[in-house]
Amino acid sequence: MTTAAPADRPKKPISIGRIIAWILLALMVVISVFPVLIVLKTALTSNKDIFTESARLWPTRPTLINFERVLGLVSPEVAQAAGGSGSTISFASATWNSVVFTVLIVVGQTFFCAMAAYSFARLKFPGRDFIFTLFLIALMIPGIVLFIPNFITIKNLGWLNTMQGMVAPFILMSPFGVFFLRQFFLSLPRETEEAALIDGANPFTIFFRITLPMAQGPLVTLAILTTIGMWNEFFWPFLIAKDDHLFTLPVALQTFRTQTPQGSPDWSGLMAGTFIATVPVFILLIALGRRVVESLAFSGSK
Amino acid sequence: MTVQSDAIPAPAVTAGQRNTRRGSQEAMIGYLFILPAIIGFVLFYLYPAIRGFTISFTDWNLLSAPKNVGLDNYATAIHDPKFWSALAITVKYVLWNIPLQTILAILLAVAMDRLVKSMFIKGLLIVPYLLSSVLVALIFLWLLDPLLGIVNIWLSHTPIGKQAFFASETQAIPTIAMVNIWKYTGFNALLFYAGLQSIPRTVYEAAAIDGAQEWSTFWKITMPLLRPVTVFVLVTSVIGSFQIFDTIAVATQGGPADATKVLVFYIYQNAFSFFKMGYATAMSMLLFALLVVFTLVQMRLLRANESDLD
Numbered sequence: 001m002t003t004a005a006p007a008d009r010p011k012k013p014i015s016i017g018r019i020i021a022w023i024l025l026a027l028m029v030v031i032s033v034f035p036v037l038i039v040l041k042t043a044l045t046s047n048k049d050i051f052t053e054s055a056r057l058w059p060t061r062p063t064l065i066n067f068e069r070v071l072g073l074v075s076p077e078v079a080q081a082a083g084g085s086g087s088t089i090s091f092a093s094a095t096w097n098s099v100v101f102t103v104l105i106v107v108g109q110t111f112f113c114a115m116a117a118y119s120f121a122r123l124k125f126p127g128r129d130f131i132f133t134l135f136l137i138a139l140m141i142p143g144i145v146l147f148i149p150n151f152i153t154i155k156n157l158g159w160l161n162t163m164q165g166m167v168a169p170f171i172l173m174s175p176f177g178v179f180f181l182r183q184f185f186l187s188l189p190r191e192t193e194e195a196a197l198i199d200g201a202n203p204f205t206i207f208f209r210i211t212l213p214m215a216q217g218p219l220v221t222l223a224i225l226t227t228i229g230m231w232n233e234f235f236w237p238f239l240i241a242k243d244d245h246l247f248t249l250p251v252a253l254q255t256f257r258t259q260t261p262q263g264s265p266d267w268s269g270l271m272a273g274t275f276i277a278t279v280p281v282f283i284l285l286i287a288l289g290r291r292v293v294e295s296l297a298f299s300g301s302k
Numbered sequence: 303m304t305v306q307s308d309a310i311p312a313p314a315v316t317a318g319q320r321n322t323r324r325g326s327q328e329a330m331i332g333y334l335f336i337l338p339a340i341i342g343f344v345l346f347y348l349y350p351a352i353r354g355f356t357i358s359f360t361d362w363n364l365l366s367a368p369k370n371v372g373l374d375n376y377a378t379a380i381h382d383p384k385f386w387s388a389l390a391i392t393v394k395y396v397l398w399n400i401p402l403q404t405i406l407a408i409l410l411a412v413a414m415d416r417l418v419k420s421m422f423i424k425g426l427l428i429v430p431y432l433l434s435s436v437l438v439a440l441i442f443l444w445l446l447d448p449l450l451g452i453v454n455i456w457l458s459h460t461p462i463g464k465q466a467f468f469a470s471e472t473q474a475i476p477t478i479a480m481v482n483i484w485k486y487t488g489f490n491a492l493l494f495y496a497g498l499q500s501i502p503r504t505v506y507e508a509a510a511i512d513g514a515q516e517w518s519t520f521w522k523i524t525m526p527l528l529r530p531v532t533v534f535v536l537v538t539s540v541i542g543s544f545q546i547f548d549t550i551a552v553a554t555q556g557g558p559a560d561a562t563k564v565l566v567f568y569i570y571q572n573a574f575s576f577f578k579m580g581y582a583t584a585m586s587m588l589l590f591a592l593l594v595v596f597t598l599v600q601m602r603l604l605r606a607n608e609s610d611l612d
Contacts, residue, residue: 028427141347
């Protein structure tokens with residue numbers, strides 16, 4: 001926006017409004033990050049110190065033992081002495097399962113949602129608005145109603161304890177994704193598509209050659225959101241995966257939530273596991289977030 | 303910005319014929335494009351929803367065969383004071399959650415758009431959304447603990463003093479709302495921010511040339527052009543907010559003294575603690591009906607199917 005008049009307005013005057021905006025923004029950043037800082041602090045505190053140091057912002061005796069326990073680098077005896085259950089998780093295998101589970105769903109869902117959303121936003125066919133309303137209504141079905149019948153469906157397909165059983169309900173679409181992309185396709189300027197239509201392009205070509213490239217930003221945004229959601233998805237993989245070789249990270253990390261000899265949650269182990277599990281999505285967000293902005297800025301300037 | 307209608311070559315067929323052919327081709331591609339989504343929809347949404355609907359007319363404890371009881375479950379719900387109080391608590395939560403969260407998210411999105419270049423700072427604002435809701439609830443239980451929580455230890459040094467938060471009948475719902483505002487504001491701001499990016503910069507440039515001020519630019523250009531995204535955020539967050547469960551299940555279990563027993567938690571209790579599957583699904587259907595009505599009204603009021611760019 002500052003490109004509007006670069007020559008005659010070299011420096012924006014610092015207004016009170018801008019200062020207030022900056023202060024509010026800084027405050028929001030602090031509020032957003034503070035609890036995560038506490039997660040990191042707790043992860044670096046030994047289970048013995050956790051109650052005596054609860055008021056501190058940084059541990060007096062930082063230790064990496066919790067991270068080593070999560071990664072399975074110490075023996076069960078050492079882990080137990082550090083306040084854990086002594087049972088270990090296969091961190092590498094759980095991470096791999098999480099990656100496969102997430103990537104399959106993100107690729108499938110984003111693509112199929114884009115197709116459906118384009119169809120709802122731009123193509124005319126009998127029953128379109130009725131079917132879209134059905135999708136919208138699906139968004140409102142309380143999740144608790146769907147779990148039991150879906151579990152029975154997967155069981156009848158013989159897909160319990162398999163990856164296809166874990167991804168099946170998500171891979172073809174989400175009502176959220178269809179709705180999300182449709183709203184963005186609606187707000188894209190129609191001119192380019194209409195020009196292509198006049199040049200004789202069919203909707204198929206327009207979708208792949210014009211709309212998808214123009215909607216890169218929203219598509220990557222949806223892909224990131226789906227990645228976050230699926231990376232954290234707990235209940236469904238927990239129901240379907242019975243063998244620990246199929247466990248995703250959130251399921252595997254449950255070990256730290258309940259199993260200590262004293263019966264209380266293994267707070268520091270849980271926080272260390274959480275911290276490690278969150279790092280990949282954060283890196284992804286930083287890496288792809290820039291592309292979202294760039295592609296959006298590009299399509300917006302045209 | 304005009305369609306170059308004068309550039310169309312002379313049609314070999316009449317306009318009517320061409321439109322029909324294009325129309326049926328368009329319809330075919332339309333159906334083809336929604337096919338995968340439809341399969342997923344029918345298998346994992348429509349069928350289980352219908353299944354849930356049929357269960358709501360039965361008495362079923364998951365173990366023995368369902369027994370048909372007609373509309374009994376619905377009648378029970380209408381006369382169950384706990385159902386109504388759960389609904390009232392849910393509405394109270396939504397009223398705390400939605401306005402604050404949406405206004406904050408729009409402000410944050412504008413700030414992201416106007417002030418911040420750094421992707422890292424934007425990323426930091428999204429950090430709460432990266433954590434699972436179960437974990438977020440655990441973190442806040444830890445932070446707001448009456449004795450050991452860092453927030454209360456700090457508050458005890460101020461005139462405000464220690465607060466009960468989750469353990470107080472009056473504070474529990476606002477506290478849970480704050481926790482979820484913390485988790486979702488950054489996410490909603492990202493959606494608004496993406497929406498802001500899709501507004502053509504030329505519109506702002508024209509406004510700036512016309513001498514429009516920040517404030518009027520915001521109300522007259524930004525907000526109207528942001529409408530498709532606003533509709534999306536409001537509709538999805540209201541629906542999600544009515545279905546609040548995870549935070550309650552982890553942080554308060556409906557307590558203290560049923561002060562946070564929201565509808566989905568009451569449904570969950572009936573289904574998995576009392577094994578009244580029929581009654582639980584009947585209440586789910588009532589919640590579902592309420593959400594449908596609510597959303598259709600919202601869509602109509604916000605003119606969801608139109609875009610101001612057309």
